[in-house]
Amino acid sequence: MRVTTFVLPSVGGTTKVVFGNLDTVCLKLGKHNSYVEQTHLISRHMNGRLVRKTLSYSKRVEMLESSSVWEDIVYNLVRPLKTLRLSVNEYPKKWLPRAPAMVAF
Numbered sequence: 001m002r003v004t005t006f007v008l009p010s011v012g013g014t015t016k017v018v019f020g021n022l023d024t025v026c027l028k029l030g031k032h033n034s035y036v037e038q039t040h041l042i043s044r045h046m047n048g049r050l051v052r053k054t055l056s057y058s059k060r061v062e063m064l065e066s067s068s069v070w071e072d073i074v075y076n077l078v079r080p081l082k083t084l085r086l087s088v089n090e091y092p093k094k095w096l097p098r099a100p101a102m103v104a105f
Helices: 022-029 034-046 061-078 100-104
Strands: 006-009 015-019 081-087 095-098
Touching (some): 081 100
Antiparallel strands (some): 006 015
């Protein structure tokens, strides 16, 4: 499994690249942060502790961290994504669902 790029937008409007170099990131993703915002949206939907004014608010940081790790595991190993599915020629099934971890290997 390889991690090529990860982008963090900053408040000042500049881009901070965690993995990879800035030219590669701009070539692959463009100069916008929609991928980062999409990741944050998915995290808020899957992890109730990240939503504002909720009953599942974490007072302890350890509980929030463990909940976030659990959400990452479920997203990468269990949840199939529609964009990663494969076309199958068998009659009852048209598509083979795949999770991100299945594509990485």
